[in-house]
Amino acid sequence: MSTAAPPARPDAPAAPRRDKTLLWHQIKYEQLTFWRNPQSAFFTFVFPIVIIAIFGALFRGGKPSPFYDGLTPLEYYVATIAALSVLSACYSQLAIVLSTRRQDGILKRVRATPLPTWMYFMGLLAHCVMVSVVDILLVIGIGNLYGMPLPNASQLPAITVTLVLGAASFCALGVGVASLIRNAEAAPAVVQFVLFPLVFISGTYIPIHSDWLNIVAGALPVKPFNEALLGSVSGDAAFPWQSLGVLALWGALGAVVAIRRFRWDPKPE
Numbered sequence: 001m002s003t004a005a006p007p008a009r010p011d012a013p014a015a016p017r018r019d020k021t022l023l024w025h026q027i028k029y030e031q032l033t034f035w036r037n038p039q040s041a042f043f044t045f046v047f048p049i050v051i052i053a054i055f056g057a058l059f060r061g062g063k064p065s066p067f068y069d070g071l072t073p074l075e076y077y078v079a080t081i082a083a084l085s086v087l088s089a090c091y092s093q094l095a096i097v098l099s100t101r102r103q104d105g106i107l108k109r110v111r112a113t114p115l116p117t118w119m120y121f122m123g124l125l126a127h128c129v130m131v132s133v134v135d136i137l138l139v140i141g142i143g144n145l146y147g148m149p150l151p152n153a154s155q156l157p158a159i160t161v162t163l164v165l166g167a168a169s170f171c172a173l174g175v176g177v178a179s180l181i182r183n184a185e186a187a188p189a190v191v192q193f194v195l196f197p198l199v200f201i202s203g204t205y206i207p208i209h210s211d212w213l214n215i216v217a218g219a220l221p222v223k224p225f226n227e228a229l230l231g232s233v234s235g236d237a238a239f240p241w242q243s244l245g246v247l248a249l250w251g252a253l254g255a256v257v258a259i260r261r262f263r264w265d266p267k268p269e
Contacts, residue, residue, distance in 0.1 A: 023126075026120060027123045027126045027127060027130075030123050030124060031127055034131070044088065044131065044135070045134065045135060047085075047088070048081050048082070048085040048139050049142055051081050055073070056145070056146035057146070058073075059072070059074050059146075062074060067209075068207055074143060074147065074148050075143075075148060075233070077143075078139055078143035078148055078233060079226065079233040080205070080229070080230070081139050082135070082136045083166070083204065083225050083226045084199065084204055085135035086135065086170065087170055087195065087199070087222065089135060089167075090171045091174040091177075091191070092174070092192075092195060093128075094124065094128060094170075094171055094175065094178070095174040095177045095190075095191050096184075096187045096188060098175060098178035099183070099184045102178075102263060103183055103184040103266050105266055107264045108265055108266065110264070121175065124171065125171050128167055128171050129163070129164060129168075136163065155232055157239075158228075158231070158238065158239050158240070159233065161244070162228040162229055162240070162243075163229075165244055165251070166225045166228070166247055168251055169251030169254065170221070172252075172253075172254035172255040173250060173251065173253075174254070175254065175258040175262060176255070176257035176258040176261070177190065177191065177194060179262040179263060180261060198217075198222045201213055201216070201220075202223035203217070203223060204226060218246070220250075221246065224240075224243035224244075224246040225243070227240060227243045228247070
């Protein structure tokens with residue numbers, strides 16, 4: 001005697017489409033929230049433009065130098081300022097935004113909706129990647145106005161992988177740091193306390209030629225991200241696996257902290 005197979009759930013094929021629709025809706029929500037604060041959006045993009053414009057004016061026509069690891073000063077600063085713009089969008093702003101939303105009760109209300117947690121954070125990640133892409137295009141475009149050649153097609157895969165992995169890692173670190181911040185007022189100070197020294201010892205504004213300091217910075221996330229973008233933006237089409245591996249490890253650490261410590265409720269534990 002044969003047993004008839006149970007009928008397929010009529011809503012099964014629709015589930016992936018529904019997830020995609022919800023995710024796209026969340027991405028659009030993050031974008032609308034970002035652009036509805038024009039002052040914040042304006043300075044998000046203007047800050048790296050102003051910095052690279054100043055460096056371009058100072059170092060236009062510079063020759064490759066051992067001080068800049070064999071690169072021209074402009075090549076060096078286009079890569080490091082592009083990395084800094086990703087840090088700003090994916091780490092600093094994300095940690096501050098999440099702290100503010102938690103204190104305002106927005107996260108608690110989001111938690112009460114049917115929106116899955118992973119989809120909420122994927123929407124944030126996609127939004128941060130979009131902002132980072134615009135920042136990097138602006139920085140590279142300004143660099144080109146000062147004479148730096150644009151990346152060719154062979155460099156794009158390494159740049160893309162570096163950008164996506166760096167954005168994901170710093171988003172995870174941003175969420176992890178947000179989980180440790182007790183109130184929104186403290187968020188900017190905590191974020192900058194962590195980021196400010198890392199940016200300097202990682203050679204963002206000036207190359208560091210201290211061996212022991214480079215060893216320390218190389219084990220932290222900012223310098224490997226700088227080096228990965230330096231290689232890919234300046235003409236190396238190879239994937240910087242060592243730097244990407246360090247970034248991935250820090251991203252995993254940030255994700256673990258976020259999973260274990262993240263709070264949706266504004267009241268401290």
